[in-house]
Amino acid sequence: LNYRLLNALEGKNYSGRPPIWLMRQAGRYLPSYMALRQRYSFLDLCHTPELAAEVTLLPLKLFPFDAAILFSDILVVAESFGRGLRFEEEKGPIIERPIKTAQDIEKLPEPNAEESLSFVAEAIKLLLPELSVPLLGFAGAPFTIASYLIEGQSSSSLSKTKEWLVKDPDSFHNLLGKISNLTIDYLKMQAKAGVCAVQIFDSWAHQLAPRHFCEFSLPYIKKIVEGLRDLALPTIVFSRASSLHAEKIAAISPTAISIDWSGNIAEIRKKLPNITLQGNLDPFILYGSKESIEQEVGSLLSAMKDDPRYIFNLGHGILPTTPLDAVHQLCTLVHG
């Protein structure tokens, strides 16, 4: 096994270069993935262990990444609550019966992850013998999952969610609590099936003002991080608000923080010398010329290359139209 990622999570990667993996590395920028999508729907790929395992492996055939991340979607947790989930080509995920009232929240079932999400454990078990790099599991953070359940689809301002949480914070906390419980069980199941570490994605937390971030996002991530502590499973927290709130996230003691593209990771490192940091490259950089990619990646590497607690990644998922050549160049630059 390639231990570079696990070493960086433990703060002792002295190999001379950071490990690299990319959020959504098994995604639409890969022709091999698009070919599979001709034959199967996105949800079929998620729900079928053999296919999820196959997709997880696709990027590793092309690029020397130091980790695999299980192919799945954060919204399989929302699906477990029985509100319906489908994906539309243009719009992305749609929750078919969004949550509209406090009563809807009261009536949510308490699904058993081992039953409703067993297909994920099966995919992990199929993958393990095929891998020479660590396998990461993941889940959405409760705030982000709650937002999808309320908005019903991607939303650029989370109007319904933000209106809800100021009007009726109690029922919103109730929703967050239910999602947290399922998420802890879900990640425990992933750990038992064999993932080496997990990443928690709070993709929408940057929509929250600081007081709301501290009330509605962070405590539930903390609950998950603490719920997993006795498994000795490393946890990585990705939040689009991590540039702004890195110190607050560090205070809940995950193993690592994944930094979005909006801040400067070298400045964050000065404030937080002892925690593993990941990410920060704006995914749009990969649309640039060879020279500009070299300059931008070089600038990030010159700040972080020798840091034993750094994991190279983007500041958000890789974009669907990213040229493969740029990903090759990126890997070459990081591999030094």
Added chain:
Amino acid sequence: LNYRLLNALEGKNYSGRPPIWLMRQAGRYLPSYMALRQRYSFLDLCHTPELAAEVTLLPLKLFPFDAAILFSDILVVAESFGRGLRFEEEKGPIIERPIKTAQDIEKLPEPNAEESLSFVAEAIKLLLPELSVPLLGFAGAPFTIASYLIEGQSSSSLSKTKEWLVKDPDSFHNLLGKISNLTIDYLKMQAKAGVCAVQIFDSWAHQLAPRHFCEFSLPYIKKIVEGLRDLALPTIVFSRASSLHAEKIAAISPTAISIDWSGNIAEIRKKLPNITLQGNLDPFILYGSKESIEQEVGSLLSAMKDDPRYIFNLGHGILPTTPLDAVHQLCTLVHG
């Protein structure tokens, strides 16, 4: 004239409470505005000096705001470049002929603000005799205007713009330069017509990674701030990136920085003791209960109330469905 706002801009508001005005205070949350919109299109209101003046005055009839802001839209500058502008009820602004090539940028005219935007100067002149509070002028920042010209409409990720600026930074700089020149002339015209201060809105700058913010947003705001310096006209810079980049914005020496809702203004004040700060309240707070509004506004006021360099405002424009009662309560709380 009520001098509270001008005093706060000069750093010497010792009146015991901050001045208050709200971004989009003359907007859709006002029934009187919606009544006018039954009879006139949004652009008619912008283009007709008598109507723009009338709309500007509407909020002052209901609320004890300490400033008026000219009713207009940042995209009248884009319109001056001849690319077509209309507003659709659901989608917001549409640029009819978005910029698609570097040649489109080369061929942009160099409009004369005194001609193409004279209706704005006329509205200002009509307003002055009617006002007992200072009148603010405004313009969009070049990066935000460039984004609209390229995207053609509001966009949650600015994909086309961000792809453009990494692929062809030179032509993007060319576009930003042209917009800056027109904007300086436009704001000079507003000053000559009688506004007391101007606000520059960089509503989309939070979509930029720090290196790009420093290359494509900030230098052009600086050019404008410096272009207005000899008029002794106070300048307020609003950016959705101001929580993240307040220190960098302060370094170009505007009179004031308007802080978005994503950061904590009290922490920013610690780093920047000598510049006027404005804003920071999340507009969604105004959907809360009386008690929660009192708590949230109270928390901001207890940090900033006695600060002689603070202007009360939201961290973004007031939302169209904000209850009038909440705005009344907000004014009462700020007036103490």
